[in-house]
Amino acid sequence: MSRRKTTDIIAECVEQLLDHAVENISLPQEDVIYVRNLLLSRLKLEEPFDEPFKLDYDFQDSIARIVAYAVNKKIIDPGEELFFETEIFGMLTPPPSAITEQFDNVAADKSIEEACSWLFSLSKANNYIRMPDIKKNVKWTAENQRGNIQITINTAKPEKDAKQVLLESKTPTANYPRCALCPENVGFAGNLKRAARQTLRIIPVSLTDEPWYMQFSPYVYYDQHLIVFSQEHRPMELNLKSFERMAEFVYNTPHYFLGANAPLPIVGGSILSHDHYQGGSKVLPVFSAPARKHYQFSTLPDVKVSVVNWYNSVIRLESRNITQAVSAAGALLNVWSTYNAPEVDIISSSIDPVDGREKQHNTITPIARMNDRDICFDLILRNNRTDSKHPFGIFHPAEELHNIKKESIGLIEAMGLFILPGRLESETREIMKYLTGELRLDFAAIADEKNPLSKHLGMIMQLVNDYGSTLKPGEASDAVKNYINDTCEKILDTTAVFKNTPEGEAAFDDFMNLYTK
Numbered sequence: 400m401s402r403r404k405t406t407d408i409i410a411e412c413v414e415q416l417l418d419h420a421v422e423n424i425s426l427p428q429e430d431v432i433y434v435r436n437l438l439l440s441r442l443k444l445e446e447p448f449d450e451p452f453k454l455d456y457d458f459q460d461s462i463a464r465i466v467a468y469a470v471n472k473k474i475i476d477p478g479e480e481l482f483f484e485t486e487i488f489g490m491l492t493p494p495p496s497a498i499t500e501q502f503d504n505v506a507a508d509k510s511i512e513e514a515c516s517w518l519f520s521l522s523k524a525n526n527y528i529r530m531p532d533i534k535k536n537v538k539w540t541a542e543n544q545r546g547n548i549q550i551t552i553n554t555a556k557p558e559k560d561a562k563q564v565l566l567e568s569k570t571p572t573a574n575y576p577r578c579a580l581c582p583e584n585v586g587f588a589g590n591l592k593r594a595a596r597q598t599l600r601i602i603p604v605s606l607t608d609e610p611w612y613m614q615f616s617p618y619v620y621y622d623q624h625l626i627v628f629s630q631e632h633r634p635m636e637l638n639l640k641s642f643e644r645m646a647e648f649v650y651n652t653p654h655y656f657l658g659a660n661a662p663l664p665i666v667g668g669s670i671l672s673h674d675h676y677q678g679g680s681k682v683l684p685v686f687s688a689p690a691r692k693h694y695q696f697s698t699l700p701d702v703k704v705s706v707v708n709w710y711n712s713v714i715r716l717e718s719r720n721i722t723q724a725v726s727a728a729g730a731l732l733n734v735w736s737t738y739n740a741p742e743v744d745i746i747s748s749s750i751d752p753v754d755g756r757e758k759q760h761n762t763i764t765p766i767a768r769m770n771d772r773d774i775c776f777d778l779i780l781r782n783n784r785t786d787s788k789h790p791f792g793i794f795h796p797a798e799e800l801h802n803i804k805k806e807s808i809g810l811i812e813a814m815g816l817f818i819l820p821g822r823l824e825s826e827t828r829e830i831m832k833y834l835t836g837e838l839r840l841d842f843a844a845i846a847d848e849k850n851p852l853s854k855h856l857g858m859i860m861q862l863v864n865d866y867g868s869t870l871k872p873g874e875a876s877d878a879v880k881n882y883i884n885d886t887c888e889k890i891l892d893t894t895a896v897f898k899n900t901p902e903g904e905a906a907f908d909d910f911m912n913l914y915t916k
């Protein structure tokens with residue numbers, strides 16, 4: 400039996416992808432001939448495959464074969480695989496206007512929840528969300544003192560591939576799109592600065608009479624991880640309008656929560672340059688945390704106020720009266736912005752010694768969601784001040800916790816979902832070898848700063864001290880997880896502006912009495 404020609408197999412993979420696109424990416428049957436020709440041309444194939452299917456590949460196998468073929472035939476350079484894959488799936492995905500129309504139709508005929516599910520499935524089927532990568536993430540739940548914390552070691556977010564060095568010659572000189580969130584990313588081919596986004600589809604939403612968009616995050620830190628962003632490229636801000644927008648969004652999209660990072664460095668997220676919110680299906684740990692103490696406003700009688708029993712300082716506002724709830728959130732921002740309690744290290748602003756300007760320190764990480772017909776705001780008090788003893792931030796993890804997480808503790812972590820760097824996956828596997836005795840302990844060698852484990856020296860010493868070095872592999876894995884669980888709890892405790900101590904609780908109570916007065 401003669402071997403099948405490679406071009407036949409690739410042409411068959413093209414047919415398989417077209418089938419998949421009609422089935423799962425809403426490619427209209429009447430566009431199939433057109434898209435087939437685009438694909439054949441890009442792959443330099445002369446004719447399509449016209450026999451019945453022999454392959455039983457799934458679409459991931461087909462695209463992998465097509466990409467490998469393109470490298471082989473020098474259609475693309477090594478290092479360009481992900482760009483090429485995204486380009487191919489971009490051809491298979493209907494244009495933005497068609498996606499928006501279908502989204503609106505599903506929302507009108509069925510429900511907004513079904514429309515969102517449809518777009519989410521499509522985003523997985525066109526590899527905008529690359530599920531095989533996401534599934535490699537390591538996840539577990541830590542049953543800690545003040546409620547469960549969810550932990551994810553995020554191996555899916557691509558680290559710079561060595562091969563990409565080949566693309567250095569393709570470093571862009573233009574600053575386009577201006578940032579990773581600007582709407583100009585839709586359809587963008589990608590370069591060293593910006594990801595390829597031919598598969599991205601965004602849905603327009605009007606919020607406080609302004610043009611905004613929603614899209615899914617390609618890294619899905621939790622189910623249906625959503626980003627809602629302004630059409631205009633403008634910095635993150637937090638004011639009364641922000642609470643109005645969040646309320647409007649969750650009222651119209653009640654199956655999602657919507658939260659924002661604080662608009663200040665250290666306590667904010669990684670993108671402060673473009674105004675945006677993050678949302679998703681509402682299952683995050685802080686939502687299950689119960690109230691610790693209730694308060695009552697003198698002027699906003701319809702709003703229930705409580706302090707939440709959580710690691711950091713969370714105030715919960717609940718009301719069927721959305722106007723009053725938004726007013727209460729705005730009032731909290733006003734009172735907290737200028738609140739000082741030096742005895743517990745809270746100083747709301749200070750003069751920057753470098754430029755002599757006043758710098759704001761007090762801010763809020765807000766999250767809104769619907770509970771049946773009631774709106775619920777969880778408002779986390781934050782402060783980003785540094786001093787000589789805490790150069791990374793008084794309410795930010797100290798250096799000895801940075802081996803686990805160094806980045807700012809934003810919205811998602813503050814709610815109890817830790818996204819830890821992918822490097823920890825291989826590093827913790829090495830650390831386990833010291834606990835099982837597979838590797839001989841040599842603290843001097845570990846401490847050598849060229850050793851990638853040197854940042855974990857304190858962790859290794861502590862673990863060996865607590866557990867010894869004759870553990871079974873399962874025990875070693877549990878020991879390392881326990882250490883990470885404790886560290887995440889410490890990180891959350893550090894971000895508490897009012898500590899969970901008698902003094903901290905008394906200071907929190909003073910603040911709440913002032914706020915609700």
Ligand SMILES: [Zn+2]
Binds near residue numbers: 577579582633673
């Ligand atoms: Zn932008």
